[in-house]
Amino acid sequence: MPAKIKICGISTPEALDATIAARADYAGLVFYPASPRAVTSNVAGALTSRAAGQIAMVGLFVDADDAVIADALVAAKLNALQLHGSESPERVAQLRARFGKPVWKALPVASASDVARAAAYAGAADLILFDAKTPKGALPGGMGLAFDWSLLAGYRGALPWGLAGGLNPTNVAEAIARTGAPLVDTSSGVESAPGVKDTDKITNFAFAVRLA
Numbered sequence: 001m002p003a004k005i006k007i008c009g010i011s012t013p014e015a016l017d018a019t020i021a022a023r024a025d026y027a028g029l030v031f032y033p034a035s036p037r038a039v040t041s042n043v044a045g046a047l048t049s050r051a052a053g054q055i056a057m058v059g060l061f062v063d064a065d066d067a068v069i070a071d072a073l074v075a076a077k078l079n080a081l082q083l084h085g086s087e088s089p090e091r092v093a094q095l096r097a098r099f100g101k102p103v104w105k106a107l108p109v110a111s112a113s114d115v116a117r118a119a120a121y122a123g124a125a126d127l128i129l130f131d132a133k134t135p136k137g138a139l140p141g142g143m144g145l146a147f148d149w150s151l152l153a154g155y156r157g158a159l160p161w162g163l164a165g166g167l168n169p170t171n172v173a174e175a176i177a178r179t180g181a182p183l184v185d186t187s188s189g190v191e192s193a194p195g196v197k198d199t200d201k202i203t204n205f206a207f208a209v210r211l212a
């Protein structure tokens, strides 16, 4: 079974259409104003309407207040919430109970102990997304940085999981082979500039995943 595919940072109809045409499983919308991929509630609403259930939409938040998430859920039909900040297991469980949506928790990885942190989210999150740790002061994701994939070789966790960080059409097959990732997530790896999705790269990424 090929790895599931998430294309993150969708902000235009063209990128959404290419993601759907590539038969990706998830499209990510970034609700974090500091990101070059950030969408307003209006844009998110228009994109989820356009998707019309053809792909699952994941809303990405960074240490967001309940009100920010509630506003996004009113504006846009989101199928899951992705938390990409320093949310604790308790906060993840609280948001999952409050909003009734599956919650993905991203964990920044630079060492084996970072991978081990996933265990604390069992019973709170629905999925763990291992992503590269980014430098202090930088965005917590979408930076095109990869971590040492050998940290996930043979990984067996209590929760479903996915791999992110520096994945692109050229390296994703190797990443899957080395980690066994059941889900792969990319953002800058399918862009021509920060926040500008390249439709050919989206197509090629999905193709490479299915060939892996």
Ligand SMILES: O=C(O)c1ccccc1NCC(=O)[C@H](O)[C@H](O)COP(=O)(O)O
Binding pocket: 008, 009, 028, 030, 032, 035, 036, 037, 060, 062, 084, 131, 139, 140, 141, 142, 143, 144, 145, 146, 164, 165, 166, 167, 185, 186, 187, 188, 189
């Ligand atoms: O993409 C962003 O701008 C972003 C901003 C703040 C927090 C997370 C963000 N992206 C998270 C993702 O899901 C990315 O797909 C993931 O970090 C991988 O990014 P990349 O290395 O660029 O493929």
